[in-house]
Amino acid sequence: MRHSPAPGGARSLRLRAVLAPVIALGLLGAGCSEVVHREAPPTDRLIYPTGIAAVPLQSGGSGLLVLSSNFDLLYDARTGGTAMSVALSTPRTTGLDVPLGPPEVVGDVLRVPSMGGPVTLALDPGLDPPGTARPGGCPGVGSDLALFTSRYTDELMVPTIEADGRLTCGSNCAVALPLQHSDPLGVAVKCAGGMARAYVGHMRASTDGEITEVVLASANDPELSPGEKARPVPWVRRSFRAGLGVYALAYQPERDRLWVTPDGTYANAPIGVVKLGVHCDPTDLDVYGLPCPRVDIAGDVFTWLRGAELRGLAFANPDANGNRNRLFVAVQLFDPDLALRVGGRPSFDVGAALVVLDVSETIAGNPVVSLARIVPLGMGAAQLRVLPPRAGKGDLVAVVSLTDGDLTLYDDDTGAVAKVFALSQGASDPSGFLPGLPQMGKQPYDLAVEQRDDAGTVYDWIYVTSFLSNTVQVVRLLPDAPSDAEIRYTIGRIP
Amino acid sequence: MTRRIAAALLALAAACGGNTGKPGMRLGRPSGIAVFHGVLSPAGPIQAPGPLSPWIAVANGAANELRIVAAADDSTVSAPGRFFPLAVPTGPRPERLAVAILPVPSQLPPGGLPRPPTAAPDALVVVPAGTAELELIDTWSGLPAVVATIDLSAAVGSTVEVFAIVGAPALEPAAGGGWQAAQDRAVFWAALTGGRLARVEVVRRNAGQPGSPVDFGAVDVRSTGGSGNPGFDAVGFGFSPDSTKLYVATQDTIVDALGASGVGVAEIDVTAVDWTTTVRLIPVGGPTVAVAAMDVMERNPVAGQANTYPVPPVAFGAYSLDKHLAVGLGPTRRRNLYAALDPASCGVGKPIACGIVVFDLDGGALHEDPAGEQAHLSPLNIPGVALAILPTRPPATGNEQTLTPTDAPALQIQMISPGTGQTWTESLAAVPSTDGRVYIVDLSRLFTPSDRSYLRGDTRTQIVGLQQARAADPEKAATFYGWYIGIEPQPNQLLVNSSSPQPLASQTVLEGSLWGPAIDPPSWPGRIRVTPGYTPDETWTAAWQGALPGLQQRRGVLGRLGSGEVYVAVQTRIVAGQQPNDVANLFDPALGVHAGDPALADGDAGAADYVEIYPDTFADCPLSPPATGNIPLTYVEARVAGFLPPVGCPASGTCPGTGVFPGGAVRLAADPCAPGNPLQPGDERAVTVTIASSGMVLSGQALGYAGRPPIDLALSLPPWPPPSTGGKPGNGGVPDTQQPHGPRIPYVLQWSSETAAAASCPLDPWPTDPSSPVFAGCLEGTACRTACETLALARKTRRLFYLGDLCPDHLAFPFGQCSGSNTGECDTCEIYWPLAPPDERADQAQWAGAPVYSYDWEGRPQPTGPALEFALAAVKSGADKGEDRIIRGSFIQFQSKSGMLQTSRRPLVSGTATGGVLPTGIVVFDRSRVPGRENDGVRFLVSYVDNLVLDFSAGKGIGDVGVIQ
Numbered sequence A: 001m002r003h004s005p006a007p008g009g010a011r012s013l014r015l016r017a018v019l020a021p022v023i024a025l026g027l028l029g030a031g032c033s034e035v036v037h038r039e040a041p042p043t044d045r046l047i048y049p050t051g052i053a054a055v056p057l058q059s060g061g062s063g064l065l066v067l068s069s070n071f072d073l074l075y076d077a078r079t080g081g082t083a084m085s086v087a088l089s090t091p092r093t094t095g096l097d098v099p100l101g102p103p104e105v106v107g108d109v110l111r112v113p114s115m116g117g118p119v120t121l122a123l124d125p126g127l128d129p130p131g132t133a134r135p136g137g138c139p140g141v142g143s144d145l146a147l148f149t150s151r152y153t154d155e156l157m158v159p160t161i162e163a164d165g166r167l168t169c170g171s172n173c174a175v176a177l178p179l180q181h182s183d184p185l186g187v188a189v190k191c192a193g194g195m196a197r198a199y200v201g202h203m204r205a206s207t208d209g210e211i212t213e214v215v216l217a218s219a220n221d222p223e224l225s226p227g228e229k230a231r232p233v234p235w236v237r238r239s240f241r242a243g244l245g246v247y248a249l250a251y252q253p254e255r256d257r258l259w260v261t262p263d264g265t266y267a268n269a270p271i272g273v274v275k276l277g278v279h280c281d282p283t284d285l286d287v288y289g290l291p292c293p294r295v296d297i298a299g300d301v302f303t304w305l306r307g308a309e310l311r312g313l314a315f316a317n318p319d320a321n322g323n324r325n326r327l328f329v330a331v332q333l334f335d336p337d338l339a340l341r342v343g344g345r346p347s348f349d350v351g352a353a354l355v356v357l358d359v360s361e362t363i364a365g366n367p368v369v370s371l372a373r374i375v376p377l378g379m380g381a382a383q384l385r386v387l388p389p390r391a392g393k394g395d396l397v398a399v400v401s402l403t404d405g406d407l408t409l410y411d412d413d414t415g416a417v418a419k420v421f422a423l424s425q426g427a428s429d430p431s432g433f434l435p436g437l438p439q440m441g442k443q444p445y446d447l448a449v450e451q452r453d454d455a456g457t458v459y460d461w462i463y464v465t466s467f468l469s470n471t472v473q474v475v476r477l478l479p480d481a482p483s484d485a486e487i488r489y490t491i492g493r494i495p
Numbered sequence B: 001m002t003r004r005i006a007a008a009l010l011a012l013a014a015a016c017g018g019n020t021g022k023p024g025m026r027l028g029r030p031s032g033i034a035v036f037h038g039v040l041s042p043a044g045p046i047q048a049p050g051p052l053s054p055w056i057a058v059a060n061g062a063a064n065e066l067r068i069v070a071a072a073d074d075s076t077v078s079a080p081g082r083f084f085p086l087a088v089p090t091g092p093r094p095e096r097l098a099v100a101i102l103p104v105p106s107q108l109p110p111g112g113l114p115r116p117p118t119a120a121p122d123a124l125v126v127v128p129a130g131t132a133e134l135e136l137i138d139t140w141s142g143l144p145a146v147v148a149t150i151d152l153s154a155a156v157g158s159t160v161e162v163f164a165i166v167g168a169p170a171l172e173p174a175a176g177g178g179w180q181a182a183q184d185r186a187v188f189w190a191a192l193t194g195g196r197l198a199r200v201e202v203v204r205r206n207a208g209q210p211g212s213p214v215d216f217g218a219v220d221v222r223s224t225g226g227s228g229n230p231g232f233d234a235v236g237f238g239f240s241p242d243s244t245k246l247y248v249a250t251q252d253t254i255v256d257a258l259g260a261s262g263v264g265v266a267e268i269d270v271t272a273v274d275w276t277t278t279v280r281l282i283p284v285g286g287p288t289v290a291v292a293a294m295d296v297m298e299r300n301p302v303a304g305q306a307n308t309y310p311v312p313p314v315a316f317g318a319y320s321l322d323k324h325l326a327v328g329l330g331p332t333r334r335r336n337l338y339a340a341l342d343p344a345s346c347g348v349g350k351p352i353a354c355g356i357v358v359f360d361l362d363g364g365a366l367h368e369d370p371a372g373e374q375a376h377l378s379p380l381n382i383p384g385v386a387l388a389i390l391p392t393r394p395p396a397t398g399n400e401q402t403l404t405p406t407d408a409p410a411l412q413i414q415m416i417s418p419g420t421g422q423t424w425t426e427s428l429a430a431v432p433s434t435d436g437r438v439y440i441v442d443l444s445r446l447f448t449p450s451d452r453s454y455l456r457g458d459t460r461t462q463i464v465g466l467q468q469a470r471a472a473d474p475e476k477a478a479t480f481y482g483w484y485i486g487i488e489p490q491p492n493q494l495l496v497n498s499s500s501p502q503p504l505a506s507q508t509v510l511e512g513s514l515w516g517p518a519i520d521p522p523s524w525p526g527r528i529r530v531t532p533g534y535t536p537d538e539t540w541t542a543a544w545q546g547a548l549p550g551l552q553q554r555r556g557v558l559g560r561l562g563s564g565e566v567y568v569a570v571q572t573r574i575v576a577g578q579q580p581n582d583v584a585n586l587f588d589p590a591l592g593v594h595a596g597d598p599a600l601a602d603g604d605a606g607a608a609d610y611v612e613i614y615p616d617t618f619a620d621c622p623l624s625p626p627a628t629g630n631i632p633l634t635y636v637e638a639r640v641a642g643f644l645p646p647v648g649c650p651a652s653g654t655c656p657g658t659g660v661f662p663g664g665a666v667r668l669a670a671d672p673c674a675p676g677n678p679l680q681p682g683d684e685r686a687v688t689v690t691i692a693s694s695g696m697v698l699s700g701q702a703l704g705y706a707g708r709p710p711i712d713l714a715l716s717l718p719p720w721p722p723p724s725t726g727g728k729p730g731n732g733g734v735p736d737t738q739q740p741h742g743p744r745i746p747y748v749l750q751w752s753s754e755t756a757a758a759a760s761c762p763l764d765p766w767p768t769d770p771s772s773p774v775f776a777g778c779l780e781g782t783a784c785r786t787a788c789e790t791l792a793l794a795r796k797t798r799r800l801f802y803l804g805d806l807c808p809d810h811l812a813f814p815f816g817q818c819s820g821s822n823t824g825e826c827d828t829c830e831i832y833w834p835l836a837p838p839d840e841r842a843d844q845a846q847w848a849g850a851p852v853y854s855y856d857w858e859g860r861p862q863p864t865g866p867a868l869e870f871a872l873a874a875v876k877s878g879a880d881k882g883e884d885r886i887i888r889g890s891f892i893q894f895q896s897k898s899g900m901l902q903t904s905r906r907p908l909v910s911g912t913a914t915g916g917v918l919p920t921g922i923v924v925f926d927r928s929r930v931p932g933r934e935n936d937g938v939r940f941l942v943s944y945v946d947n948l949v950l951d952f953s954a955g956k957g958i959g960d961v962g963v964i965q
Helices: A013-032 A336-342 B002-016 B152-156 B754-759 B773-778 B783-796 B828-832
Strands: A049-056 A062-068 A081-087 A105-112 A120-122 A144-150 A155-157 A174-176 A184-192 A195-202 A211-217 A235-240 A245-252 A257-263 A270-275 A295-300 A308-315 A326-333 A351-361 A367-377 A381-386 A396-401 A406-411 A416-421 A444-454 A457-466 A471-478 A481-491 B030-038 B053-060 B065-070 B094-100 B123-128 B133-137 B146-151 B162-173 B179-192 B196-204 B214-223 B234-239 B245-250 B265-269 B280-282 B288-296 B334-341 B356-360 B390-392 B401-403 B412-416 B423-425 B428-432 B438-442 B462-469 B483-487 B538-544 B554-560 B566-570 B610-615 B636-644 B665-668 B684-692 B696-700 B746-749 B868-876 B891-897 B919-926 B938-944 B948-953 B962-964
Touching: A049 A120, A049 A144, A049 A457, A049 A471, A062 A444, A081 A144, A120 A184, A120 A195, A144 A184, A155 A184, A174 A235, A195 A245, A245 A308, A257 A308, A308 A351, A326 A367, A326 A381, A351 A381, A351 A396, A367 A406, A381 A444, A396 A444, A396 A457, A406 A444, A406 A471, A406 A481, A416 A471, A416 A481, B030 B123, B030 B938, B030 B948, B053 B094, B053 B919, B053 B938, B065 B094, B094 B179, B123 B162, B123 B179, B133 B152, B133 B214, B146 B152, B146 B214, B152 B179, B152 B196, B152 B214, B162 B234, B179 B234, B245 B334, B288 B390, B288 B428, B390 B919, B390 B938, B428 B919, B428 B938, B462 B483, B483 B891, B538 B868, B554 B610, B566 B636, B566 B684, B754 B783, B773 B783
Parallel strands: A049 A444, A184 A245, A295 A367, A308 A381, B030 B094, B030 B919, B094 B162, B234 B288
Antiparallel strands: A049 A062, A062 A081, A081 A105, A120 A144, A144 A155, A155 A174, A184 A195, A195 A211, A211 A235, A245 A257, A257 A270, A270 A295, A308 A326, A326 A351, A351 A367, A381 A396, A396 A406, A406 A416, A444 A457, A457 A471, A471 A481, B030 B053, B053 B065, B094 B123, B123 B133, B133 B146, B162 B179, B179 B196, B196 B214, B234 B245, B245 B265, B245 B288, B265 B280, B288 B334, B334 B356, B390 B428, B401 B412, B412 B423, B428 B438, B462 B891, B483 B868, B538 B696, B538 B891, B554 B566, B554 B684, B566 B665, B610 B636, B610 B684, B636 B665, B746 B868, B919 B938, B938 B948, B948 B962
């Protein structure tokens, strides 16, 4: 089973350096006898944190959901990961060099399978605080759900987020995915037309499919039979083929389309799109008897940028007309000529970039992308998030680069990078980091964004998990002044 | 760590051993590059600086520093520690570099601009990413460091950012009129966010003393709009050769000082104090992402003048073989603007193709088409997206430049080395692209040279494959292969995938190797004609009753309006209150749907296209019972009788759940559900649909719909009885192979005037308002539909590139000896591209019926012709093979090759392509001025995001490139 610790980071040299002793020790151990760790993970700290989500709570505040991956399997593999809800109410001091206390956990820490991935939310609008519409609304799910995969157990975890942010896990909390050893990672949620579905991308290509569809709510789903509607949710409806392993997914609600980036490409970099409205019969065949739904290609980034391997993707916020015309894709760059010579993706990167694509439609109504801009980034760019919309302006996009340890803020309104958090410059570092320290911690893995009030001013907030520093960095910015973004405090570092 | 220790030990050993090797550059995500003249020691600041020399500065975006190498030999400037390269600390993530010349009198001719050799240190500025800070680097003391910083945000009063920056002379009025460069001063023009431009002056502290420090001077920030107009964000700069005009590439709308509004390039007169009042819109056909200006001596390939060549002519407007090509340059320099179009606003479906457009600044219009065909010079196609345009003239000296031998006065020309052979030109440009290559454009000939021949040998423009496939009969349990569709190269011949077409009378069709020997006169006449410069790299499919591109297996709605019309629209079913989704503009003639008469035979002009309708449930639309012995079809069938204009949701109120089709709909000849569950007024049912042509349809994998080629079926085609009576839907008729074969009917896919077609097509651009009245004038049978389809096809058959390939010396072959099969006797260009008779081939009888290319070397320097021309026919392969009709979806497929491979350079190490993923900067340097390096020519230096710098000359071969790491 492939267990790369971080999206795209498996190929980074730095991570390989980390992996090497682990693997070596693992092999050594396997050679003598099977080593089984039964210890429970500590719940007062983050352990190789990966996924993160900023949760708008039913109570009106915000919480932070952080996964610890138990990447080195120091603790029990099936239950050695943790999902913790962290309070954001208490401001903390800044600086990675400052010993801080443990995370302020809300409720019990959930023990979850190891190797958790990025976190997606499905929040029931019926639970919104009065007068507030929370982003990520998913009618019909009945409760607030967090969704993330375990790459160790091939499960989709669907814990419930209670009103105060506590995490609970009922009997249906873990959904076994039908594709074993398939390296599930990305999750996207479709909540439209009475349907509430999760789509899980599997990084390992298989003839059985690379995308699994999970029903999250069934009562008003027009495609389900009465028998299916009676099944307790969540349940796996089907898996279908993408033709390639799937790295990341994004749902486009206005068009009912699922956009995917592939994994394992080296001679092309296709952007896939699934028209979820296509009619499939119960055997998942279309009217021609072909497998259905199918993944079409909306464009090949390789034609513009040779050596591109697509990673995370995210749509822009809808404009005034409700259109999402921009698609942001993080790409890692490899040597394409070396790839052709060796017949595969080289094991090292030579760069990274944010690719800004314009999404449009052909006259036949099929989606197509065109290149708007390429923005060089720090190596290891993988996960990205679009910040909340700004009135009359283009979006801000935050991207983490795992290898170089950067957090880059790209301003699509100006078409330029507004801010980069990288290595501290020492005396001139506004957050007081010592020279050479990575401001986002070592190997920033994932990030979450939200907009919330702080002392009467509305700010955008970015939360970044650091895989090796076992922390979450909290960045705050005024939406109209992204270049002035600052690190406010650090979560998770303990003495 | 071990590696570091080993490296340190090696370095130490090298030092002890007296090795004088230079350290590598240790680049870290280089983000910009510049060449400057300065005083510096190659060994770093610990040694006394040498004389004024040229240096290359590279911004290390990941390390907050500059690296410096000697421009003369690419050797790295060492740090004091010697084992490492010198680092010049800068602000965080230096992203942009710019250089300006501060001339001293020895460089300044009266009334002119600075001339080489440079006699004083230049001003070098660095801009950290995400800032508007200009950091001035010390280039004069031998101790390079940031010595001054100016923050343009302070001048603006809010946080801004620099997009682009360029250095230029500071101009002052010349004594004799005009403008000249001021001594010891220069300016930087910086594009700022918010539609602003900044003019920042730099001044040498002690005038006339080259070693004196340089300071920032006056700063002037203004909106590019001026006069209250909205500003535009600049993304690239270019200067006129006299430096009086600044050209600005922008993706925004430009509102100029005269009130004109549009997209293109902005021209700014920088001699004006309030330069915002001089903004002039230059409409180049679309928004732009890069720009350059140049006065160029152009080859003068105007029709009728080609016979002035005093050298043996060559075919295809290949203007000459050697230095003589410069003959015909001029007669005067042309002031041209070169701009790379924003790829979002150009292309096949747009009024202009993508690439680099050439604008004649004196003529005030896009450059004329040298072929005399299209409305203007076709944009020079660059793969990927152009990042910059950097023009250059010949080197000062060395073997990469020479003087024209016959022009008076002689012109200096430079060598250019595409893969097809060295040649000479007056001006060229390097264009780095997002695909990692740096393309070379011949500005004097206005084309992109090719690294392989599209006229000669196996790389020529050609068809490289042909295959046919016969579809299975959807009504039969078994597959029947009754009919062949193929190319009809000559009457009574059919070619399906054979090199040897056979007479139809034999009813034998060979399926052997493809296309046979290259030199095979009987094999090629009339097969599939191609035209270099027009035929694209494409996979073509000609299908009998084939699905129209983009209209296969689409979600749609089948409904009946209150007025009784039955329609199909391709879109997701509308939910009341929501807009439909995945909408195909069925009303748009560019999609190629044809309405017509269902009673006409399939394939006849005027026959109606088919609509296969797959209802979500058969209760919606019951199927007809199959004929005896047949299996049930899985769809119902209808014919396209007409079109219904788009209907959108109302401007106010709830969008109704039926009768809304923003892309228009096709009107059906009859209700396909009538036998079992007729549609009622207001009904709308969710279906899956495919729209198929009534006869043959040609499509390209990339280009999409490419027209309706006729097919020779030998006899008239009686229509089948309708499906409702048990007939076989969609089948034409029963060609009788026993009858004499019909005439060959060629199909010509060729460019025609877009201007004329556009004038008659009110649907271009497609109205955004579904209620636009123009739709009503473009219903079936109107000239509007023909014009719009013609326009769509014309845009797909534009010239792709201008020719400049070389044919063998025509007169080197014995006149009249060419047999057409012996390359030793023939100019191979004649074999592939025969001229209009009379020509000197000895075996003209064999060539009877061969296509004659409309170009020759007498008066048409650029050929014109079809992208494709062929004739189709179908034949039953044998009476014992069952099926008596062509099954819907049967097709032939072939690939065309343009033969074009734009000349480019890329990083090579020991001849192997290495890295070079994404260029981040480019600069040009005439190294021929460096003593001992005269033959190095003009060097282009390109920084790449993957930590290397490419160093090449356009005059050197593809493999002769340097890589600095």
